[in-house]
Amino acid sequence: MGNSKLYKGSLNTIILKLLEEKGKMYGYEITQKVKELTKGELKITEGALYPALHKLEAEGLLDVEVAKVDNRLRKYYKLTEAGEKETVNRLAELEEFIRSMQNLVNPKWSIE
Amino acid sequence: MKLTKGQIEELYVFTRKHYVEHYDLQTELVDHLSNGIEEQWQYNPKLAFDDALQVEFKKFGVFGFMDVVEKRQKAMSNRYRKILYGFVKEWFQLPKLLTTIAIFILFFLVLHLKQASYVLMGLILILGAVNFYHQFKRRKKEKAQKLKKGKVFMLESMINDTGNGVSIMLFGNIFNVLQIMRFNFSELNNYWLALIAIAATLPCLTFYITAYVMPSKAQELLEETYPEYNLI
Numbered sequence: 001m002g003n004s005k006l007y008k009g010s011l012n013t014i015i016l017k018l019l020e021e022k023g024k025m026y027g028y029e030i031t032q033k034v035k036e037l038t039k040g041e042l043k044i045t046e047g048a049l050y051p052a053l054h055k056l057e058a059e060g061l062l063d064v065e066v067a068k069v070d071n072r073l074r075k076y077y078k079l080t081e082a083g084e085k086e087t088v089n090r091l092a093e094l095e096e097f098i099r100s101m102q103n104l105v106n107p108k109w110s111i112e
Numbered sequence: 113m114k115l116t117k118g119q120i121e122e123l124y125v126f127t128r129k130h131y132v133e134h135y136d137l138q139t140e141l142v143d144h145l146s147n148g149i150e151e152q153w154q155y156n157p158k159l160a161f162d163d164a165l166q167v168e169f170k171k172f173g174v175f176g177f178m179d180v181v182e183k184r185q186k187a188m189s190n191r192y193r194k195i196l197y198g199f200v201k202e203w204f205q206l207p208k209l210l211t212t213i214a215i216f217i218l219f220f221l222v223l224h225l226k227q228a229s230y231v232l233m234g235l236i237l238i239l240g241a242v243n244f245y246h247q248f249k250r251r252k253k254e255k256a257q258k259l260k261k262g263k264v265f266m267l268e269s270m271i272n273d274t275g276n277g278v279s280i281m282l283f284g285n286i287f288n289v290l291q292i293m294r295f296n297f298s299e300l301n302n303y304w305l306a307l308i309a310i311a312a313t314l315p316c317l318t319f320y321i322t323a324y325v326m327p328s329k330a331q332e333l334l335e336e337t338y339p340e341y342n343l344i
Contacts, residue, residue: 027140027144028147029147045171045172046171047179050140050184051179058190059190064338064339065339066338070114070146071114071117072143
């Protein structure tokens with residue numbers, strides 16, 4: 001998508017929000033879920049997703065769990081307590097950003 | 113249709129071929145590729161394993177796994193630094209604080225000597241030799257373990273390599289600087305000497321922690337970082 005740059009900055013928030021809803025998820029599941037939710041409009045590329053997950057993990061916002069599934073090991077991500085708090089903050093920030101953008105793009109003119 | 117054990121093993125080989133050295137990241141990518149391949153098989157069960165793999169790999173872009181590896185290393189270095197900082201902090205709290213103060217006082221007193229440069233160079237040589245012997249012994253043990261296990265985690269490499277790096281930097285560089293300068297520290301006033309003694313104490317602690325403390329706690333640190341460590 002041409003507008004992927006607009007989404008890029010919000011990737012971390014999207015991941016946090018998904019994990020808040022689903023509890024725990026693995027990498028492939030997250031890419032699929034985002035595709036499904038946005039009906040293909042936003043495709044998280046693999047090259048961007050894993051670095052984002054690893055960064056959030058290193059920051060202590062995500063915790064990992066590993067389980068054996070179909071002959072292989074699967075790594076699940078879930079929010080830590082700090083991650084839960086951060087999700088609330090980042091969602092608030094994102095909403096604020098969306099409001100500001102709306103005002104910029106579509107200003108409500110009024111004559112006083 | 114699910115992947116067989118042999119095909120999973122092939123995927124591990126594939127990631128290694130594409131410069132993913134460490135088992136933790138290999139495992140995550142293997143699961144990702146497997147999920148992608150299995151999904152393709154749902155729509156096209158006749159698709160060959162290798163063709164399906166190429167389709168999935170292309171999704172990572174022209175640089176393949178390189179970006180993921182690089183960023184993972186960066187994230188893990190952050191984590192390593194945090195762990196190191198936690199250990200360093202211990203040396204500024206009682207009871208270890210007493211040892212830190214003792215090292216500081218020792219440096220401070222040595223710096224007052226006219227032959228301080230020579231004493232320090234001698235100290236570095238002795239410590240360097242002892243360290244070299246210990247590292248050599250540990251390397252041998254590690255190599256044997258690696259052959260046995262065949263799987264190396266990223267943090268494990270960092271714990272093993274950083275200690276060596278720090279000691280080479282410390283012993284090599286400081287020795288050279290002292291030798292070239294042949295500086296007479298005893299001419300400086302006490303404030304400068306105290307400052308230099310602090311500057312000498314910190315690398316000493318860092319060296320001891322990275323080369324001895326962290327490797328000795330590697331097992332514990334790896335279990336904390338990797339839930340899969342005990343699964344393999």
